[in-house]
Amino acid sequence: MTRTDGPTVTATRETHDAEVLIIGSGLSGIGAAVKLREAGVDDVVLIEKADELGGTWRDNTYPGCACDVPSALYSYSFAPNPEWTRAFAGQPEIRAYLHRTAAAHGITSLIRFGTEAVRAQWHPEDARWHIETNRDRYTARILIAAAGPWHDPLVPDIPGLAEFPGEVFHSSRWRHDHDLTGARVAVVGSGASAVQFVPAIQPQVARLHLFQRTAQWVLPKPDHSVPRAERWLMRRAPGAQRALRTAEYAAMEALGVGFRHPSLLRAVQKVGTLHLRATVKDPGLRRALTPDYTLGCKRLLMSNSYYPALTRPNVAVHATAVRAVEGSRVVGADGSAAEADTIILGTGFHILDMPIARRVFDASGASLDDHWKGSPDAYLGTAVSGFPNAFVLLGPHLGTGHSSAFMVLEAQLEYVAGAVRHFRKAGWTSLDVRPEVQAAFNAEVQQALPSTVYNAGGCSSYYLDSNGLNSFSWPWSTGRMRRRLARFDPEAYTSTSSAVRDRGYTDG
Numbered sequence: 001m002t003r004t005d006g007p008t009v010t011a012t013r014e015t016h017d018a019e020v021l022i023i024g025s026g027l028s029g030i031g032a033a034v035k036l037r038e039a040g041v042d043d044v045v046l047i048e049k050a051d052e053l054g055g056t057w058r059d060n061t062y063p064g065c066a067c068d069v070p071s072a073l074y075s076y077s078f079a080p081n082p083e084w085t086r087a088f089a090g091q092p093e094i095r096a097y098l099h100r101t102a103a104a105h106g107i108t109s110l111i112r113f114g115t116e117a118v119r120a121q122w123h124p125e126d127a128r129w130h131i132e133t134n135r136d137r138y139t140a141r142i143l144i145a146a147a148g149p150w151h152d153p154l155v156p157d158i159p160g161l162a163e164f165p166g167e168v169f170h171s172s173r174w175r176h177d178h179d180l181t182g183a184r185v186a187v188v189g190s191g192a193s194a195v196q197f198v199p200a201i202q203p204q205v206a207r208l209h210l211f212q213r214t215a216q217w218v219l220p221k222p223d224h225s226v227p228r229a230e231r232w233l234m235r236r237a238p239g240a241q242r243a244l245r246t247a248e249y250a251a252m253e254a255l256g257v258g259f260r261h262p263s264l265l266r267a268v269q270k271v272g273t274l275h276l277r278a279t280v281k282d283p284g285l286r287r288a289l290t291p292d293y294t295l296g297c298k299r300l301l302m303s304n305s306y307y308p309a310l311t312r313p314n315v316a317v318h319a320t321a322v323r324a325v326e327g328s329r330v331v332g333a334d335g336s337a338a339e340a341d342t343i344i345l346g347t348g349f350h351i352l353d354m355p356i357a358r359r360v361f362d363a364s365g366a367s368l369d370d371h372w373k374g375s376p377d378a379y380l381g382t383a384v385s386g387f388p389n390a391f392v393l394l395g396p397h398l399g400t401g402h403s404s405a406f407m408v409l410e411a412q413l414e415y416v417a418g419a420v421r422h423f424r425k426a427g428w429t430s431l432d433v434r435p436e437v438q439a440a441f442n443a444e445v446q447q448a449l450p451s452t453v454y455n456a457g458g459c460s461s462y463y464l465d466s467n468g469l470n471s472f473s474w475p476w477s478t479g480r481m482r483r484r485l486a487r488f489d490p491e492a493y494t495s496t497s498s499a500v501r502d503r504g505y506t507d508g
Contacts, residue, residue, distance in 0.1 A: 014136045019043035020420070021131060021140035023117045023356065025107075026055015028393040028409055029146035030098060031076060033107045035413040039421050045140070046107070047133060049116035053102055056150045057095045062174040062193060063200035065091035068221075068302050072245045073252065073404045076101060080241050082234030088223045088302075121361040122388060127429040127496070129389065141429075142420060143390045147356040149399075154348045156188070160325035166341045171197060172349070178342065182206045186330040186340035188322050190216055192299055194346035199305035207314050209338035211330065213321040214459070215288065217272045217295040221302035249407070256402040256477055259296050262453040269295040279307035288319040296401050297457025352376055352396070352465045352472060362386045374466040379438040379492065380485055381474070382412055388432040389423075391416050397445050398481070399463065399472040401454065407478050411485040418488035428495045437492045448475035 020036055022029045025048040033044050052058050067074050071084035074094070079101045085093065102108045112135075120131040120143055131138040153170040161168065169175045171193040185205045187194055190212040202208055234241045258264040272295055280286045289310070310317055320332035331337045357368035357376070371386060378384045381398035382391050393416075398408050423431055446469070449455045454463050454473040463472040474481055 016045070016136060016138045018045040018138060018140045020045070020142045020144060021129065021138055022046040022144045022146050023120070024048065024055060024146035024148060024151075025053035025102070025111050026057070026146065026148050026151075027076075027098060027405065028055070028148055029053075029144075030102050030105075030107055031406075031409055031413055032144050032146055032393060032416065033110060034076075034078065034101075034105045035417045036420065037105065037107075039417045041420060041424075044110055045138065046111045047115040047117055047131075047138070048111050048113050049134075051113050053108065053111060053113075054095045054098050055148055056172075057091055057098060059151070060091060060172045060174075060193070061176070062171045062197040064196040065193075066196060066223075067094060068192065068300075069252075069404045070248045071226075072241060073248045074406055076406060077245075077410060079104070080234075080238065080245075082231055082238075082241055084231075085226055086223060087226060088221065117356070117359055119359055119361065121365070122363045122390070124363050124388075124430070127389070141389060142423070143360070144393065144416070145356050145360060145390065145395075146393045147354065148394055149351045149354055150349050152350045152355050153345070154350055155345060156322070156347050158188075158322055158325055160327075161343070163327075164325050164343060165328055166343065168343045168345070170345045170347070180204050180342065183341045184339055185209070185342045185344060186211065186338050187344050187346055188330075189346035189348065190214070191346055191348055192301055193348075195301050195303045195306045197344070197346070199303070199309035202309040202312055202315060205314065207316070207338075209316050209318060209330065209340065210310065211318045211320060211322050211332060211338075212288070214298070215291040215319070216298065216301050217269065217291050218275065218301045218303050218306055219268070219272050220275050221304050223304070249403075252403050253477060253479065256400065259401050259453050260451070260475065260477075262294050262296065262456055265295050265453060276307060280311055282311065285310065285317060288317050291459075293459035294453050294457035296453040297459035298461045300401055348462060351462045360387065360390070375469045376465065376471045377438065377442050379433045379441050380412075380415065382415055382485070383419075383433040383438070383493075385433045385435040385438045388430040391419070396471045397442070398474050400474050400478060403478045408474075408481065411478070411482045414482075415485040415488055422488055422490055426490075426495070427497050429498050431490075431493045431495045433493050445475060446470075449473060451475075 020041055022032050025046045029046050033046055036044050067089050070087055071089040075081050081097050116134045118132045118134060120129055123130050128139045128141055129143040153172045155170060167178050180201055181204050183205050184207045186209045187198060188211050190210060195218060276286060276289060280289060318332045318336050320334040320336060322330055323333045324331045328339055329337045330340050360368045376396035378392055378395045381395040393412055394409060449470050452475050455470055463470050465471040
């Protein structure tokens with residue numbers, strides 16, 4: 001399996017103009033389109049490389065795929081869903097919810113499916129973004145990158161993997177046409193996806209070898225089916241669903257206090273320890289599954305079936321990274337080996353080295369990737385200096401280990417909608433965050449991170465970029481995030497208006 005950064009551009013047929021162009025039609029792109037329409041922006045186009053909307057909830061169809069955030073919190077506040085059938089919704093329900101929301105708000109018709117962004121570049125002479133796709137060309141006054149960080153699968157560079165004679169696939173590109181019944185399966189990785197699909201496939205396979213580079217903290221999952229009576233109540237009394245959402249938000253924020261003060265996580269970590277002891281009786285296996293870092297340093301995982309699955313007779317846990325693949329043998333760094341017919345990669349995504357950063361260019365032709373040099377940075381996780389009229393959703397510095405992506409996204413969307421409203425009212429042609437403002441925000445974040453569990457928890461995680469900096473995490477509460485993003489501050493930006501652009505100077 002090889003990684004590519006984009007398709008070959010075919011003969012371009014037409015050029016389309018839009019006020020706002022959104023790259024991606026997952027939860028970020030759909031939410032952005034809804035909020036922009038509410039702000040009075042009708043000329044919105046979404047380009048989507050796939051043939052269906054949904055983003056990560058379209059791509060991840062592996063057995064057992066479900067959310068690890070309570071359903072009432074994992075939804076747009078403007079589109080409550082009283083029909084969740086489980087406390088933690090499964091992938092099919094979340095995908096269907098995104099489809100319904102897009103259709104109900106008139107967003108589906110705005111999406112250009114099968115259209116992949118190849119290159120987007122800022123052109124100061126007409127103050128527009130010029131976007132090349134595998135189909136047509138587009139220009140836009142405002143560009144919103146909504147491709148998301150959990151999208152492009154990370155395929156490890158394992159010697160011999162390309163020559164493996166059996167089937168190899170990433171969990172986010174699940175081969176449903178490949179029957180695992182009676183197969184010898186090697187699973188590489190033990191993160192959020194593996195915790196869900198390993199218990200789902202374990203009863204089906206003849207032998208399952210889990211190669212675990214790092215043990216994970218796995219808490220019991222308070223999941224349950226939602227009774228029909230409760231769903232009826234949610235339909236008839238919308239206030240009940242709002243109350244549930246508020247209660248779940250408060251509970252997650254209470255947990256978040258521990259992420260900022262790691263010593264408070266001992267009680268939660270004790271729950272993880274007791275969960276492991278209660279479900280894994282073999283002392284050797286229990287040692288292999290016991291983490292050596294503070295809970296919360298890596299993504300928090302929940303499952304009631306993962307540990308029991310690992311105790312089954314047809315499962316072997318290799319507490320080691322994979323060193324190589326030699327023919328049909330998967331060889332661990334500790335010398336252990338396993339014969340396999342199928343290799344499933346539960347190895348995560350390009351979180352901080354997002355491919356979209358190599359497709360968005362400033363006026364001089366330097367990409368976002370060139371600017372970031374391995375350490376993504378954006379003012380309030382949303383705007384990047386040197387890239388006027390552009391916003392990144394679920395961008396750097398906004399990740400939390402305890403809350404819902406929808407909470408982060410909606411805070412950002414308030415900010416972006418406010419920026420667009422101000423942009424239009426002021427008659428601006430461009431706005432660009434001041435470099436000193438962005439630098440000051442990044443310094444503030446980096447100063448606050450060392451005391452959080454993300455940095456002080458004693459692990460190596462995807463929160464850390466290739467330079468060893470934490471470019472992912474928000475070191476404060478989501479309440480503080482919402483307050484910071486609640487109001488667009490024009491003083492943080494330089495701007496040009498149509499009246500002055502031709503005279504060659506910038507009005508701040």
